[in-house]
Amino acid sequence: MSVTHGLAFGALIAALSACSIAPHQASDEVARALEDLQRNPSSAGPGGAPTVVKGRIIVEARAGLSRGNLASILDAHGGKARQIGKSNLYIVDLPASASETAIAAVLAKNPHLKAAEPDQRIAPQFVSNDPYLGSEWHLAKINAASAWDRSQGAGVTIAVLDSGVDPSHPDLAPRLVPGWNFYDNNSNTADVFGHGTKVAGVAAAIGNNGIGVAGVAGQANVMPIRVTDLQGYAYASMIAQGLTWAADHGVRVANVSFEVAGIASVISAANYLRSKGGLVANSAGNSGLNSSTPATTSMVVVSATDSNDVRASWSNYGPSITVAAPGVLIWTSTSGGGYSAVSGTSFAAPVTAGVLGLMMAANSTLPNTQVESLLFSTAADLGASGRDIEFGYGRVNADAAVRAAAAAISTADLQAPTLSIGAPLANSTVSGWVQVDIGATDNVGVSKVELRANGVLVGTDTAAPFSFSWDSTAVPNGLNKLVGTAYDGAGNSANSSELIVNVSNSSKSVPDTSPPxxxxxxxxxxxxxxxxxxxxxxxxxxxxxxxxxxxxxxxxxxxxxxxxxxxxxxxxxxxxxxxxxxxxxxxxxxxxxxxxxxxxxxx
CATH class of the missing domain: 2.60.40.10 (Immunoglobulins)
Known part of the structure; x- marks a missing residue:
């Protein structure tokens, strides 16, 4: 199945300037955005035919923005927000007559929102299904058997965000742990399309049990998280919900076999999971295109290779590719208790997720950033030397990766991040909701940044650029102190220098609701x-x-x-x-x- 994905309206949204929109301007701004789309239909996405979910968009608020203030921003468009877990992401339900694309474009200009985009319906990334061809050649190619001498994934849970998993499949059922169905909003995670059972089998079908196939991490647990409709199409909003839910339930490895590396809401949710010690394996897509999606550190984006270590002709490539993995005629489990060979980047991604599970089980003390680094450094370098657009850092090598992880001593990262508050300026006068931007860097990676005003927590942001909305009406007029704190994956932290600002809110802008x-x-x-x-x-x-x-x-x-x-x-x-x-x-x-x-x- 060939599909076109990415951030369907990214070009339109990125082109809009970051300025505030007053409520009375909203209808005019939406009208202008609609006119732009009509004049330039190609800006709506590849082929001019994006798959947008009617009546729903996704926004990411700046950390610290109150629910009440977000509601006032959305009221002008009739939008009602639903928070995704404990993150700064919100699903916004719109009136039936609304234009999701135009409203997202308008909201993307609001300085108190980090991102706004239409929800999208995304096809699964497989291209064929042949029960008579292939064998488990991919396990030998990545040296899985040697890796199993040291680790088989015991104690690690791999979340499979897909169409569900067959709960009675003999090669999966004993390792299933409770997940969630975000399409129906219930605990029934049975497979409704068949794709999820195949993906789960590649990653973690039980090994050494005398039946069927062996997954890469055959002793890992599988957490099914359903994010698709009955036709196997996933929704960006549900993937974001699923990653956030998995993070809040302690998952360290998640697999997303849908092309989402260019979708802002999914990137944010993946960063949320990373901030809690997890990693996300993601399929590159099957259009056979040099994708313009930029490189991301939020997910491990995987292209597909064949038995000769050649990129599959239908596998996407480009700057977003992080590693490659076998994805042609991969034998795996199917719904109803069967087995077949399948192809697609949908199955290259869970090969990689399985390797990550093996590494984490081999050395549970390693932080996710070190696991990721070892995955990259041990990959078989194919194509151009070093990282390239076809294979990323190379084709994954389970044995080398597990050996490196088992031998590694958890890096004594004693270096704290560095950070500074870039906006507002020191000694400036501020009022109302104030945009606060913090720049933070680290030798390994910044996991989160917190902002405090006079010692009181304003909010927490888990993805760069780290930005906040501070309600200055909650503090007295006069001099107030802002301090940022950045954390890395090893728990090191550092504070920014104190930034003093002069708060000046008039009685009109700060309603007095407190009685004597x-x-x-x-x-x-x-x-x-x-x-x-x-x-x-x-x-x-x-x-x-x-x-x-x-x-x-x-x-x-x-x-x-x-x-x-x-x-x-x-x-x-x-x-x-x-x-x-x-x-x-x-x-x-x-x-x-x-x-x-x-x-x-x-x-």
Whole structure:
């Protein structure tokens, strides 16, 4: 099956400048974006026929942007956001009449969003299925048998984001662990198309059990995560959800056999998994094209090779390729308990995922960045010397990779990241929602960056460029301190220099919703009164006491009023009737917020 993928509207979105859009401008901006698409249909994606999911887009908010502020950004387009796990990604449901492409283009310009794109429907990456051809030649090619002397993947879980996995297949069932179905939003992860069972078998069909085939990591567990419809097409939003879910459930290896290396939401979710110690194997695609998708560090993108270590004619290539792996006539498990030979980058990716599982099982102390580096350095260098566009760092070599991982001592990475706050400028005056950009680098890699304002966490970003939205209305006007903290995979951390900014929010931009605090200090609640006594009331407010007005009532009758933080009243109780009496004080600030204190006394 040949497909065209990538970020279908990346060119359109990237072309838009990063400026803020006011709500009243939204309809005009959407109209202009639609006109651009009509004039230049090719900008909508390869062939002018992208596969866009109706009524749904995906946005990535800057770390720290509140749900309320995001909602106000989306309200202008009728959008409703659903957060993906604990990440900064949101699925946005749009009205039926909305243009997903145009609205994503408009939202991509909003400075408080890192990315916005239409959700996409993505084809599985296989090209043939022949039950009579081939053998497990690929295991010998990558020297799997020698690798198995040291590791067979025990203790590692490989998440397979696909059409599900046959829960009764004898070569898979004993190793399945609970996953999730993001298409139906339930726990039923049975295979609805057949693709996922094939992918799972390549990665981790049980080895040495006397039946069927052997996966690369035959003792690894498999976590099925369904992200497809009944026709086997995956959705970018569900892949992003699946990677985030897998990360939050401790998965260290995930396989995505769909061409997604150019989709911003998936890249962000893959980086989220990386920040938690995981790695993602991803298929390059089967269009036989030199893909323009740029290189990414978020995933290991895999091209397919044949038994002669030649790139398959239908395998994509280009700058995004990280490694190559066998992908022609690979014997694997099929739904219904059977076996067949299949071809496609869909199956080169799980070969690589299996090798990653072997490496992690051989040395569980190695950080993911070191595992990845060893995978690259031990690969058989094919084609041009060094990394190239056809084979990346080379065709994976399971034995060499496992040997290197087993022998490696977890690198004592003692070097902390370096970072600095690039925006806003030091000593600048800011107000409202403030864009904060932090540059961070590390000798191995930055796993996450946090921003704090006056010691309070604003947000956490797991992917460069590290950017935040800070609500300056939550702090007092005047000088405030911003500090960034960067972490690497080894747990080293470093703080940026303190950045001092002057917060200046007007009362209009910072609505006062806090009522004054009021109390009656004399007489005491429940006391017995007689003669003439002084009733004492005091009040405070976050905007200062000057705007406070106070009213004193006795038995419901107003007897005194005052401005400011205190009120005194001389109360002659001699004419009071015997029994209980109520004293009530009311304070109101300049914004109209009020509070009440009430006590009861007796005579």
């Amino acid at each position: 605090v009021i109390g009656i200090s004399n007489p005491k609640n429940g006391s017995v009164v007689s003669g003439t006594l002084s009733v004492q009331v005091s009040a405070t407010d976050d905007s200062g006491s000057a705007g406070i007005s106070q009213t004193l009532l006795i038995d419901g009758v107003k007897v005194a009023s005052a401005s400011g933080g205190s009120l005194s009243y001389s109360w002659n109780t001699r004419k009071l009737a015997a029994g209980a009496h109520t004293i009530q004080a009311i304070a109101r600030d300049a914004a109209g917020n009020s509070s009440t204190a009430t006590i009861s006394v007796s005579k």
